[in-house]
Amino acid sequence: MLRRGLMLAGLLLLTIAVSAPWAISEQAKEEAIVPAYNPPPAPGAKLPAILGRDQLWGNNDQYPYQSHAYELAAKIPKVIYQQPCYCYCDRTGHKSLHSCFEGTHGAECSTCMKELYYSYQMTQKHKTAAQIRKGIIAGEWKQIDLQSAANIQ
Numbered sequence: 331m332l333r334r335g336l337m338l339a340g341l342l343l344l345t346i347a348v349s350a351p352w353a354i355s356e357q358a359k360e361e362a363i364v365p366a367y368n369p370p371p372a373p374g375a376k377l378p379a380i381l382g383r384d385q386l387w388g389n390n391d392q393y394p395y396q397s398h399a400y401e402l403a404a405k406i407p408k409v410i411y412q413q414p415c416y417c418y419c420d421r422t423g424h425k426s427l428h429s430c431f432e433g434t435h436g437a438e439c440s441t442c443m444k445e446l447y448y449s450y451q452m453t454q455k456h457k458t459a460a461q462i463r464k465g466i467i468a469g470e471w472k473q474i475d476l477q478s479a480a481n482i483q
Contacts, residue, residue, distance in 0.1 A: 364467055366420035367427070368411050370459065377411055380404040380431045390437040395480035399443045402450045402482065403431040409449055412459040413466055417441040444474040447482060 371377060382404075383397040391397050403410055413427040414420075417439050423429075427445055430436040436443060448471035452462045465471070 365414040365416060365418050366425055367414040367463065368425055371408055371411055377407050377428065378432045380407055380428075381433060381436075386434065386437055390434045393476070393480070395443060395447075395476045396437040398480045398482070399436060399446050400431060403428075403436065403446055406450055406453050409453050409459045409462060410446060413445060413449055413463055415442055415445060416466070416471075440476060441471075443476055443479070445471045447471075447474045447476070447479040450482065 380403045381400055383391075383400045386397055386400065407428060410431065411426050411428040415424060415427045415430055417430075419430060419435060419439070419442075420426075424435075427442065427449070430439065430442040431446065436446065445466055448466065449462050451474075452465060457465075
């Protein structure tokens with residue numbers, strides 16, 4: 331009886347040890363994938379226009395932080411051009427965080443807005459686009475509170 335129990339416990343431990351590498355959750359796999367972003371734009375390159383705050387309407391302009399995000403995006407287009415967007419909108423054709431603010435998607439997505447506000451704050455602290463990207467990949471943008479972000483100058 332004891333021998334049978336030890337054999338069963340050993341078999342259980344062996345099964346767990348062998349299957350552990352495949353036990354990574356889908357969420358963990360997704361978090362390991364860095365979404366699309368662009369290299370620095372060439373000197374003099376013309377980037378697509380950021381949507382103006384006056385072009386937002388309805389649900390895209392319900393809260394002050396939505397339109398304010400577009401104002402700030404227009405101030406740092408080259409920085410957000412080089413940032414990934416963790417709402418994974420690159421799966422629908424977006425090429426970087428910049429793409430989110432070329433249309434109304436940025437106003438509809440809290441991830442995009444938090445990353446934008448994070449990028450702007452780090453730019454104000456004289457961080458490079460590469461340093462900002464490293465912080466975004468590390469998830470530092472998740473700490474942004476959108477309600478208070480509307481007051482960022």
